Amino acid sequence: MGIYDEHLDRNAANYQPLTPLSHLARAALVHPERVAIIHGALRRTYAEFYARSRRLGSALEKRGVRRGDTVAVMLSNTPAMLEAHHGVPMTGAVLLSINTRLDADIIAFQLDHSEARVVLVDREFSGVMAKALKKAKVTPLVVDYDDPDFPADAPVAKGPAIGSLDYEALVAEGDPDYAWHMPNDEWDAISLNYTSGTTGNPKGVVYHHRGAALMGYANVIASGMGRYPVYLWTLPMFHCNGWCFPWTLAVQAGTHVCLRWVRARAMFDALADHGVTHLCGAPVVMATLINADAGDKRDFDQTVTFNTAAAPPPQSVLSGMRDAGFEVTHLYGLTETYGPAVVNEWKDEWNALDGPARAAQTARQGVRYPALEDLAVMHSETMEKTPADGETIGEVMFRGNIVMRGYLKNPEASAEAFRGGWFHSGDLGVLHEDGYIELKDRAKDIIISGGENISSIEVEDALYQHPDVATAAVVAKPDEKWGETPLAFVELKPGRSVTEADLIAHCRERLARFKCPKEIRFQEVPKTSTGKIQKYVLRKAIG
Structure with missing residues (x-):
């Protein structure tokens, strides 16, 4: 042992587990009157956001929710979803955000596999949830969320209440000064997200508090978020926990602008009326914006950062976004990496490139996220790294603190995914000389x-x-x-x-x-x- 190994132990004063719940607690302390959530006519400050999240956690604990229990939610991009991302883990429980587009059989499987104790369900989805609950073996407490901003002319009808309790009644049971639980260990599970599944049933991906906390800082850096960003929720919050942005915004005391449905007019209204600075989404969201009818478009003064993942957008779409006032950042990741773990970090000198050369740079997935320790392209069997020649194809692999804990109740799949001390993405790509990776195929189809x-x-x-x-x-x-x-x-x-x-x-x-x-x-x-x-x-x- 060296001199730095003696009498310098961890203790409560110098070591605390990382958790994204601390981001919200700090924002409420430092910026209590700042608007944290906008939803239609609703404005909710950070003090109110924190108090309601504590109320939710307190109420769940009073009803028997404990550390390691699963609380499932089937909610749209609403204030209740943001509160669930904080209130549920405040009890030590694990949040399962269910994809609102799934069918009853898959939902029932997820409820049973996760052993869900509570289900919070938006009445927009009560029909399919009712069918799933009939198929499921578990009998969770069912809580209805009746969105007060649900429009009368909505494209879908609001379903009947199917639970034994209303969400607001549940929150009212809780204590706004609830002494919520820090995780016993930052390795404690914070959320569960199911993959789409390539064979058989989907796999349950488990996130920990440490990774979610680090993603808060990393998203701020990768997205170029300054103080008080305004974030528009076009990305579903059920998708990899909204790429961890429900926990990210509090780092810079930002404002969440909720959006139930992705519609051109609603997006342009938010951009113009609320000064939106950031949003995330698939290429379809970009197409909706740039192909909107003239009557739906509105002018806005700010440059807006648009984070997109999946396949790189066509050059025509990127040009259209630039002309419309958007700066596109291309990301790449998987459910198993908390969403985005790779960013096409743009360099100023690339702006001078001609069209084809610029498109070639845009097509690359990029370099590792600030919170990821290593990213490589390797031979999937020998585990040897491929040369950085832009030609030799290998499997893209990840290593670091924003890689999942593993697959719930599936040790064989976890062992295979972590074979050789790396997370195997199943995606095939090449490594370029400058260290940027580029996907070439999806091994899992x-x-x-x-x-x-x-x-x-x-x-x-x-x-x-x-x-x-x-x-x-x-x-x-x-x-x-x-x-x-x-x-x-x-x-x-x-x-x-x-x-x-x-x-x-x-x-x-x-x-x-x-x-x-x-x-x-x-x-x-x-x-x-x-x-x-x-x-x-x-x-x-x-x-």
């Missing part, structure tokens, strides 16, 4: 449509359930609006006949609508001599 992951295998399984289908293969087709959409190649059984419309309708009976093929091509599906489908041949055939 996941389709990313509108920012949502779609398993090609799940869609193929639905097609195979049709009696006329002999072979089905689903691949991603580039789409300017959605980024990618599912394209199905179908080989029919001899003597059988079925239309494209009939097959799509068949899929819609079995899958969430966004997962269904947008196009079906009837042809012989190419296979190897051993009968394996050659998807790379199909990708080349896409016009």
